[in-house]
Amino acid sequence: MRDLRYATLMTITLVLFFGTVLAQCSEAEIANCDSWDLKAYWNDSSNGCNCVKDFCFNVTCSETLCGANNTLRYDGTCDPDTSECVYQEMNCPEGCGYANPENTTEDYACIGEPVNDTTSDCIDPPDCTPFNKTLNETSCDCYIPIVQDNSTVNPCPQAQCHLFDNMELNETTCTCYTLITENNSPDTGSGLDELTGFITSIPSQLGTSTGVIVLFIAGIIILIIFFFTGNDNVETEKDLSEFDTLFKKRKEPKFKKKKKLSDSQLKREVEKKIYEEEDLEDIPQTDSGKKIYGG
Amino acid sequence: MVRVIAIISGKGGVGKTTTAANLGVSLAYDYHKDVVAIDANTTSSGLGLHLGNYHFKKTLNDVLKNRINIPEAIFNHPSGLKFIPSSTSINSIDADPAGIKRVVSHLEPYVDIILLDCPPTLGNETISGVDSANEIIIVANPDWASLLEARRVIDYANFKKKKIIGLVLNKEENVSEEFRQRVIDSMGIPIIASIPEDNAVIDSVTKRVPVVHLHPHSKAAKAYRKLIEEVTGEQFPRKFGIMSRIFG
Numbered sequence: 001m002r003d004l005r006y007a008t009l010m011t012i013t014l015v016l017f018f019g020t021v022l023a024q025c026s027e028a029e030i031a032n033c034d035s036w037d038l039k040a041y042w043n044d045s046s047n048g049c050n051c052v053k054d055f056c057f058n059v060t061c062s063e064t065l066c067g068a069n070n071t072l073r074y075d076g077t078c079d080p081d082t083s084e085c086v087y088q089e090m091n092c093p094e095g096c097g098y099a100n101p102e103n104t105t106e107d108y109a110c111i112g113e114p115v116n117d118t119t120s121d122c123i124d125p126p127d128c129t130p131f132n133k134t135l136n137e138t139s140c141d142c143y144i145p146i147v148q149d150n151s152t153v154n155p156c157p158q159a160q161c162h163l164f165d166n167m168e169l170n171e172t173t174c175t176c177y178t179l180i181t182e183n184n185s186p187d188t189g190s191g192l193d194e195l196t197g198f199i200t201s202i203p204s205q206l207g208t209s210t211g212v213i214v215l216f217i218a219g220i221i222i223l224i225i226f227f228f229t230g231n232d233n234v235e236t237e238k239d240l241s242e243f244d245t246l247f248k249k250r251k252e253p254k255f256k257k258k259k260k261l262s263d264s265q266l267k268r269e270v271e272k273k274i275y276e277e278e279d280l281e282d283i284p285q286t287d288s289g290k291k292i293y294g295g
Numbered sequence: 296m297v298r299v300i301a302i303i304s305g306k307g308g309v310g311k312t313t314t315a316a317n318l319g320v321s322l323a324y325d326y327h328k329d330v331v332a333i334d335a336n337t338t339s340s341g342l343g344l345h346l347g348n349y350h351f352k353k354t355l356n357d358v359l360k361n362r363i364n365i366p367e368a369i370f371n372h373p374s375g376l377k378f379i380p381s382s383t384s385i386n387s388i389d390a391d392p393a394g395i396k397r398v399v400s401h402l403e404p405y406v407d408i409i410l411l412d413c414p415p416t417l418g419n420e421t422i423s424g425v426d427s428a429n430e431i432i433i434v435a436n437p438d439w440a441s442l443l444e445a446r447r448v449i450d451y452a453n454f455k456k457k458k459i460i461g462l463v464l465n466k467e468e469n470v471s472e473e474f475r476q477r478v479i480d481s482m483g484i485p486i487i488a489s490i491p492e493d494n495a496v497i498d499s500v501t502k503r504v505p506v507v508h509l510h511p512h513s514k515a516a517k518a519y520r521k522l523i524e525e526v527t528g529e530q531f532p533r534k535f536g537i538m539s540r541i542f543g
Contacts, residue, residue: 284348293324
């Protein structure tokens with residue numbers, strides 16, 4: 001009777017042992033799946049080894065240490081359905097993200113760009129150094145700093161006297177004056193001076209009243225010519241001014257630190273926006289747009 | 296199943312964004328579909344300009360950089376189209392386009408169609424756009440430089456087993472039937488629309504209203520309507536005959 005009990009116990013143990021061992025994919029089966037970039041998977045229902053697509057195959061979830069938004073991401077795990085890495089997140093400890101990469105806190109290092117740099121109001125400012133530029137704290141853009149060399153500094157930058165013949169700069173008054181040379185030819189005046197002289201001499205040449213009438217008619221003709229030929233130029237100016245306005249608007253908003261929404265909260269928010277158009281900001285329209293769509 | 300359509304090309308300046316803008320407003324306004332257009336071009340965006348405005352305070356780049364949540368970057372076009380713009384600033388060009396897939400999957404349950412206006416070339420943004428989409432529209436001009444690059448993106452889309460709706464041959468002028476046949480043969484996909492070179496398109500970009508609505512009687516608008524019919528498989532709901540021209 002005792003032997004029978006031992007025998008039964010041994011049988012159960014052996015069945016359980018071999019059952020466990022057999023209920024796994026063999027090395028050959030695993031290698032076969034590997035060769036297809038697939039994962040070996042023991043299917044209990046069919047009691048066999050299957051190859052299944054491993055969405056996390058070759059996906060390494062890198063631990064992004066204190067990076068953008070001053071967020072520390074850790075414990076990255078691959079989602080087998082989407083192959084995306086899912087991280088735990090927490091705020092970086094104080095001092096992280098600053099220029100000193102050796103600043104470590106407990107068991108993780110603080111790396112990444114300075115995000116809370118007290119010298120800058122810009123969130124995640126661009127790295128201007130590769131371009132030899134400097135960060136503009138107001139616009140958060142890079143600009144080329146103007147380095148002034150005092151030895152060659154121009155005291156009157158507005159006066160571009162060198163552009164004119166025989167002109168020199170008077171550094172005290174910042175005006176240009178004509179160099180008087182021995183071979184200086186008599187000043188004949190500019191074309192504009194000649195035209196002004198001609199126009200002002202018309203009344204005296206024709207008699208005052210006739211001259212005034214001639215000037216009046218000429219003025220009207222000039223206005224008509226300007227009206228009919230100037231449209232294109234006006235249009236061009238309008239377009240250019242529009243572009244000017246567009247580019248002046250290019251000021252980056254400053255974002256307050258945002259509470260990260262959970263997946264379900266985010267879905268609710270999207271649903272609200274899409275269906276109820278809650279707080280949905282309209283795209284500003286041009287006059288043509290307003291005419292067509294109204295509003 | 297929601298349709299996620301990526302509009303891509305190999306070469307730049309062929310008319311992807313114009314196509315995306317016209318498709319988007321027309322699907323929303325004329326077909327009454329729930330459509331979200333995403334400017335997936337995070338480094339050189341332009342779709343906003345076609346829809347009325349160039350600079351947006353909140354953009355896809357901010358979403359990808361986890362500065363804001365997705366709903367904050369959704370804007371409303373008066374046509375009914377929802378729109379997520381991209382940034383025009385250099386401050387956010389390092390946004391990781393891999394996150395576009397996450398944005399698309401969050402929007403999918405709520406809309407009929409998602410349009411992705413992808414950048415030229417096969418960079419990370421385009422790859423992310425193609426990966427997020429289930430259908431592709433290729434845009435090219437009738438020149439071999441543009442078509443050669445288009446062929447490369449077609450190969451990529453095929454490799455990714457994506458459904459290619461067809462090729463939009465944009466800025467087409469005096470193209471022979473023989474040339475068109477050679478294009479079809481070499482690309483291996485059908486030409487679903489031929490958009491003619493038309494000043495109405497230039498005017499519409501200047502006025503920032505898509506040509507299908509700004510100049511509905513123009514040759515280009517007519518061609519875009521044909522494209523939209525191809526994409527939806529439905530007849531255009533409005534007629535644009537002489538009578539509508541007279542009576543508006």
